[in-house]
Amino acid sequence: MFKNISAAGLMLGLLVPGILLARTTVDDSSIEMKLASQVRTSEIGYARNGEWAAFSTREPGDKLPLKSRIWVYRKGTHQAVPLSNLESDQSVPRISPEGTRIAYIDRTDAKKERVGIAQLGEPGKVVAFETKGAIDIAWLGDGSGIAILAEEDEDPGLEKGMVVGSQYYKRKQIRVLDARTGAVRTLTASAWNVGMFAPIPGSRDVVITAEDELKPEQVVRRLFVVEGNTGAMREFGAIEGVEYDKLRVSPDGRRLAFIGSVDGPTGFDLFVQDIAGEGKAVNLTGPSGSSIDRMVSDYDWVANDSLVVSVQEGFGDRVYRVGMERSKQILKSFDDATLLALGIDGEASLVYAKGSDTAPPEVWISDEAGDRQISRLNNAIPGLVEGEVVAYKSWDGRSIQAKLFKPSKGVAPYPTVMLIHGGPAGRWSNKIIEWAQVLVADGFAVMAPNIRGSSGHSQAFMTSNRADWGGGDFKDVMSGVDWLVENNLSDPDHLGIAGWSYGGYMAAWAVTQTDRFKASVAGAGMIELNLQWGAGLPEVVPYDSWFLGTPWSQPENFSRMSPLTHVKSVKTPTMLIAGEADRVDPALQNWPFHRALRMNGIDTELLIYPRQGHSLLERKHAADAARRTADWMKKYVSKPTATN
Numbered sequence: 001m002f003k004n005i006s007a008a009g010l011m012l013g014l015l016v017p018g019i020l021l022a023r024t025t026v027d028d029s030s031i032e033m034k035l036a037s038q039v040r041t042s043e044i045g046y047a048r049n050g051e052w053a054a055f056s057t058r059e060p061g062d063k064l065p066l067k068s069r070i071w072v073y074r075k076g077t078h079q080a081v082p083l084s085n086l087e088s089d090q091s092v093p094r095i096s097p098e099g100t101r102i103a104y105i106d107r108t109d110a111k112k113e114r115v116g117i118a119q120l121g122e123p124g125k126v127v128a129f130e131t132k133g134a135i136d137i138a139w140l141g142d143g144s145g146i147a148i149l150a151e152e153d154e155d156p157g158l159e160k161g162m163v164v165g166s167q168y169y170k171r172k173q174i175r176v177l178d179a180r181t182g183a184v185r186t187l188t189a190s191a192w193n194v195g196m197f198a199p200i201p202g203s204r205d206v207v208i209t210a211e212d213e214l215k216p217e218q219v220v221r222r223l224f225v226v227e228g229n230t231g232a233m234r235e236f237g238a239i240e241g242v243e244y245d246k247l248r249v250s251p252d253g254r255r256l257a258f259i260g261s262v263d264g265p266t267g268f269d270l271f272v273q274d275i276a277g278e279g280k281a282v283n284l285t286g287p288s289g290s291s292i293d294r295m296v297s298d299y300d301w302v303a304n305d306s307l308v309v310s311v312q313e314g315f316g317d318r319v320y321r322v323g324m325e326r327s328k329q330i331l332k333s334f335d336d337a338t339l340l341a342l343g344i345d346g347e348a349s350l351v352y353a354k355g356s357d358t359a360p361p362e363v364w365i366s367d368e369a370g371d372r373q374i375s376r377l378n379n380a381i382p383g384l385v386e387g388e389v390v391a392y393k394s395w396d397g398r399s400i401q402a403k404l405f406k407p408s409k410g411v412a413p414y415p416t417v418m419l420i421h422g423g424p425a426g427r428w429s430n431k432i433i434e435w436a437q438v439l440v441a442d443g444f445a446v447m448a449p450n451i452r453g454s455s456g457h458s459q460a461f462m463t464s465n466r467a468d469w470g471g472g473d474f475k476d477v478m479s480g481v482d483w484l485v486e487n488n489l490s491d492p493d494h495l496g497i498a499g500w501s502y503g504g505y506m507a508a509w510a511v512t513q514t515d516r517f518k519a520s521v522a523g524a525g526m527i528e529l530n531l532q533w534g535a536g537l538p539e540v541v542p543y544d545s546w547f548l549g550t551p552w553s554q555p556e557n558f559s560r561m562s563p564l565t566h567v568k569s570v571k572t573p574t575m576l577i578a579g580e581a582d583r584v585d586p587a588l589q590n591w592p593f594h595r596a597l598r599m600n601g602i603d604t605e606l607l608i609y610p611r612q613g614h615s616l617l618e619r620k621h622a623a624d625a626a627r628r629t630a631d632w633m634k635k636y637v638s639k640p641t642a643t644n
Contacts, residue, residue, distance in 0.1 A: 031383060031441050032626040035434040036060065036619035038360045039377040041353035042068075043092060046343030047099035048251075051075050052120050053343055053351040054083070054093035054102055055363055057377060060619045064611050065089075070104055072120060073351070073365070073374050080363060080374045083118060084126075090116065092136060097143045097201065101179075105134050115146060115177055129182035135172065140228065141201040141253070147187070148175045149197055169538055171214055174206060174226065187231050195220030198247035198256065200275075204228025207249055207256055207275065209239060217541045219243065223256070225275060236277035242542045243267050249275070251346075252304045259296050261459070265466075265546040266425050268459050270296045270309055272324065284322050285309060286459070292320060292328060295425075295455040295462070300344040308344045312456040314401060315389060315430045321348060332366060338429040355431040357403075358384040384432065385440045387448065392483035394452075395475040402449035402480055403428055404489070405440045414445035415494035415637050416484060418477055418517075422501030422524075424453035424469070424547075425462050435498060438626045442634060445490060451476035466547055467554075469561045470509040477506065481516065492516070496637040498629055500524050501585060501614065504577075505563065508593065511574055512566035519636035521629045523577040524614055527589040529558040535586040564589075567596040573603040575632045577625050579612030605632070 026033050037060045044055040053073045058066055068091035073080040083102070084090065092105045099120075106114040106128055113134060119125040133150040140147055151170040158164065171193040177184050188194055188210065195209035205228045211220045221244075223237040244260040245267045256275055259267035262283070273281040284307070285292040294311035301307050305324045308331065310317055317339040319332040334354060340361050343351040349367035351374075360378035364371060387403035394400050407414060417439050421428050428448040436446040450456055451473045453465035465473045477497070484490035496519040499507045504525025511520045526532040530551050533544050548557045559565050576594055578587035587608055597604040607628065609621045616622040 026620060026623040026627055030623065030627070031381070032434070032438050032623040032630075033619065034381045035432065035437060035626070036622040038432070041341050041361050041363055041375075041377070044341045044343035044351050044353065044363070045093045045095045045102075046345045046349075046351050047095045048097070048346040049099045050345040050347055050349055050367065051099050052095055052102075053080075053365070053374075054095055055080070055341065055343070055351070055353065055375075056091045056093055056104075062618055062620050064618060065107075066617055070102075071363075071375065072102065073363075074121065075367075078374070079376065094138055094146070095120075096139045097141060101143075103137060103139060103146050103179075105131075105137060115148065117146075117179060127182070129177055129184070131175075131177065131184065136197075138197070138199050140176070141199045141203045141205070141249075143179070144204060145179050146177045147197060147199055147206055148177060148184075149173075149194060150175050152190070169214060174208060176204075176228070187226055187228070188233075189231065192233075193220060196244075196247045198249050200225070200249050200253045201251050202253060205253075207247060209244075209247070217538050219542055223273065236275055237273055237281070239271075239273075239281070241267070242546045246298065248300060250301050250304050254304070257299065257301065257307060259299070264425075264459055264463050265543050266295075268295050268462070270299055270307065270322070282324075284324070284326065285311070292322075293458045294318070295459075297339065298342040302344065302346055302348045308348050308350075310339050310342050312427065312429070314456050315403065315428060315450070317429075319350065334430070336430055338431040340431065357386045357430060357432065360432060381432075383441060384437050387433075387436070390483075392480055394472075394479040396472070398452065398476075400449055400451060400476050400480065402447050403433075403436075405433075405436050405446040405448070406489075407440050407443045407445060410443050412445075413485070413488050413491040415443065415496075415633075415639050416445040416447065416481075416490035417496040417498055417633055417637065418481060419446050419448045420477065420497070420499030420503035420506040421448065421450070421454070422499070422503050423455070424465055424473065424502040425455050426502065427454045427456040429456070434622070435500075435626055435629055438630050439633060442630045443638065444496075444630075444633060445484075447480055447484060447490075449476060449480045451480075467549070467557055469505065469547065470513070470563075474506065474509060474513060477510065478514070478516075491639065494518065494637050494639055496520065496633045498523070498633070502526070504585070508563040508574070508576075509561075511570045511572040512563050513569070515571045517572050519633055520572050520574040521577065521632055522574065522590075523625065523629075524579065524582055524585045525563075525576070525590070526585050527562070527576075527593045528564040529562045531589045532585060533558070535583075535588065537583045540584055564593050564596070567593055568600065570597060570600070570602055573632070573636050575605040575607070575628070577607045577628075578609070579614060579616060580608050580610050581612060582614045584614040 040058045046053045067089040070083040070090045071080040089107045094103045106116045114128040116128040136149040174187040192210045197208045221239045224233045241261040256273045261268040269286040271281040299309040317334040321329045337354040337356045340353040355361040363375035497517045498521035500523040504522040507520045507522040576590040594606040
């Protein structure tokens with residue numbers, strides 16, 4: 001039909017003039033560029049003896065892949081220091097069991113991958129051993145080596161970029177690197193596909209989740225102990241539920257803990273399983289346990305019978321100590337901040353990254369000497385606005401919490417943008433919300449609601465939008481709009497909606513259901529749910545299937561809840577944004593929606609950013625998307641400027 005026209009040429013031909021391919025012309029001094037230039041903290045490791053801590057940061061940059069750095073902190077000093085120079089690309093810091101060495105993955109040389117081992121407190125005393133396909137690492141419990149979760153090697157007979165479906169999803173194996181010689185051996189047999197792993201303290205044995213079949217669309221859930229010398233495997237149970245995370249073994253090696261969920265789209269509670277295989281896993285934080293009933297973000301063992309757990313609480317976080325007898329004790333509350341990463345030592349001292357509405361993330365320590373900041377990673381960003389936590393009644397009487405950001409200029413009622421978070425099992429929290437700050441700086445009020453389906457509340461609240469995307473959660477959004485208008489905070493004739501990921505879905509869905517919004521920006525959204533289900537990463541499929549079923553078993557769900565099905569109703573100017581390499585919510589599904597809007601005479605724009613995945617990581621692209629979002633709202637939502 002389109003003979004002799006390349007795919008790229010065809011796509012550009014279809015979209016001209018309605019597409020912009022990442023023309024980034026953002027001023028370096030702008031608020032959006034400052035927000036996109038934050039240094040982000042990820043993993044934190046804390047020695048059990050409390051002597052050393054380590055954390056990794058992702059440095060901002062203008063071209064993928066972005067570099068990561070490792071920082072180390074010694075008890076009694078004032079500040080964390082870099083492990084190595086600025087040109088290094090090192091991540092996944094792991095402190096050894098005795099607390100004197102640190103291992104990490106080093107990708108400084110783009111052509112080679114290494115596992116580095118450094119002696120803490122002795123700069124320059126470093127060895128590095130070449131590895132391949134490393135996803136995660138951890139010290140063996142006796143400190144003799146490092147367990148590596150790695151993908152099997154590429155097929156050398158395939159041309160680069162060629163896809164063979166049966167080989168696309170690679171098995172993962174456990175390899176062991178000898179910390180003294182650098183020799184690497186494969187511990188698990190090639191027939192097994194490993195999901196996650198956790199070393200057993202004091203031994204060379206490792207707990208793994210594994211399956212003897214490669215089924216990318218299904219959860220790897222069977223539990224085994226792998227003998228560290230022989231590779232012999234002993235099965236002792238299975239993890240129930242759709243998703244789990246963070247396997248960790250108790251100091252005495254008798255119990256395995258993990259974040260899981262019996263019935264939910266993602267891990268929620270903390271479970272403990274006896275490694276001897278006696279009985280089922282015990283839920284320590286759910287209704288049958290300590291009744292915390294909040295999503296667990298992180299945890300670690302502090303004794304054989306107790307753990308320290310961080311959970312999401314509204315927009316903030318709490319840290320508890322919980323016991324095997326279902327006891328709980330609040331150790332620390334973060335009511336005006338959000339925990340972004342956490343490390344715990346054997347005495348329940350904490351190293352954590354935190355941020356707030358107006359403060360970029362920094363790393364802190366909390367121990368017997370009190371709380372103190374140990375990093376200076378980011379400069380303050382002037383002009384940021386603190387959000388006010390408000391609550392309103394939704395259509396069915398349910399209370400919905402939201403953050404309300406008001407501009408410093410102008411008077412109420414304000415032009416207002418409803419900003420919807422991703423997930424749907426995500427939340428807005430006490431950290432900088434970049435789009436909100438850019439919009440507020442341009443004179444908009446912004447409401448960021450945690451609608452039903454959000455985390456930060458009970459599991460029942462988080463799962464209440466199952467098979468109901470665009471139903472009760474959309475009504476929660478509109479109830480927030482009504483509350484704003486009724487309280488004279490927002491002008492009903494100057495409303496917009498925007499969001500990313502699930503928030504992008506809601507921004508696209510909303511304009512198929514109502515014309516109250518004068519503009520919409522849908523970023524990385526799920527526009528056509530059949531395509532979303534079929535083209536996303538295999539890890540996304542169980543998540544989506546829990547909410548929606550499958551396209552052949554519940555076709556009515558996929559049709560009814562897809563924005564594309566209802567695109568004929570759209571009257572609102574809509575901008576669509578996507579990353580070219582997004583495998584979570586693939587960019588392809590934006591094209592038919594964009595084309596339909598054009599055919600129906602609706603003003604629309606489609607932005608596809610090269611190299612970007614589900615998040616816009618290159619700072620110029622992130623800043624550009626924020627600026628274009630604000631400009632789209634200024635074009636259609638802003639109030640006219642008074643003239644004399």
